[in-house]
Amino acid sequence: MKLPFRRRKAAPPPAPARSPLAPDSFTTHDQTMRLLFNARSGDGVRLAGEMSVAELPGLLADIAISPVEVIEPLAADAQNASPRIVMPDQALHWINARHGHSPTARHALYVLETLDTIDPAFETVALARLHGDLDSDGIPRFDAIVGGLVSYWDETTGELILRPVVAWGGEGTRGDLDRIAQRLLARLMSSILSSQGAHGLHVTERPVAGGGARTCGHCGFPTLDPAARYCPKCGMRQG
Numbered sequence: 570m571k572l573p574f575r576r577r578k579a580a581p582p583p584a585p586a587r588s589p590l591a592p593d594s595f596t597t598h599d600q601t602m603r604l605l606f607n608a609r610s611g612d613g614v615r616l617a618g619e620m621s622v623a624e625l626p627g628l629l630a631d632i633a634i635s636p637v638e639v640i641e642p643l644a645a646d647a648q649n650a651s652p653r654i655v656m657p658d659q660a661l662h663w664i665n666a667r668h669g670h671s672p673t674a675r676h677a678l679y680v681l682e683t684l685d686t687i688d689p690a691f692e693t694v695a696l697a698r699l700h701g702d703l704d705s706d707g708i709p710r711f712d713a714i715v716g717g718l719v720s721y722w723d724e725t726t727g728e729l730i731l732r733p734v735v736a737w738g739g740e741g742t743r744g745d746l747d748r749i750a751q752r753l754l755a756r757l758m759s760s761i762l763s764s765q766g767a768h769g770l771h772v773t774e775r776p777v778a779g780g781g782a783r784t785c786g787h788c789g790f791p792t793l794d795p796a797a798r799y800c801p802k803c804g805m806r807q808g
Contacts, residue, residue, distance in 0.1 A: 604740055606739070609735050610754075611732055612732060612771065614731050615771050625695035633717070634697070634700070638670060640695075643689045673697070676715060677694075680715075680736040687719055693720045700713060700714040714749060716754075718731055721802070726799070727804060727806065733757030735757070785803060
């Protein structure tokens, strides 16, 4: 019986030589998102008499195209709240403090606080949408303008200081927004100046919140200056 002939398997051919890969020869894939936020505010106006923050929505009645929200200063236990996602503790406090407001108010507060246009520690803000539309989630579009009036109490005289503020921005740009924002800011200022008790501009720098030597006996806010006679947060006279 003949045995079958078995051939020896041929060795595989050598792999072709490969040229070395240059460091700059690969393809890159770029991802880009540009966010641009803007805010603009005017000088403060001194208001004498019995003007209170409860009357702020009335000054916006002819300008606002959404309900006006009056947002009080942050409570003492939320003074470190900040809309900075890189600081998780501050961001969580900010979300807890602001979650009850409307999307329009949250958007406005996010822009204004990020740009340090307002100080939420002692300033009361009346906010509304002043121009533009909302997106499908009910948030102001990048070409919508939000804003209103910012108030605090003068530490020396106890008078209410009002100033106008507008903000806009997001993922997109429009060339005419700056002109529209300036026109809205002028309307806000005219509304303040036409209110009862307005008697002059307040052009000095607004106070910066910080721990002072004393605290207000009414709201517990730390005074900014030991010589302050009124609390900038609640307007109560200091003893």
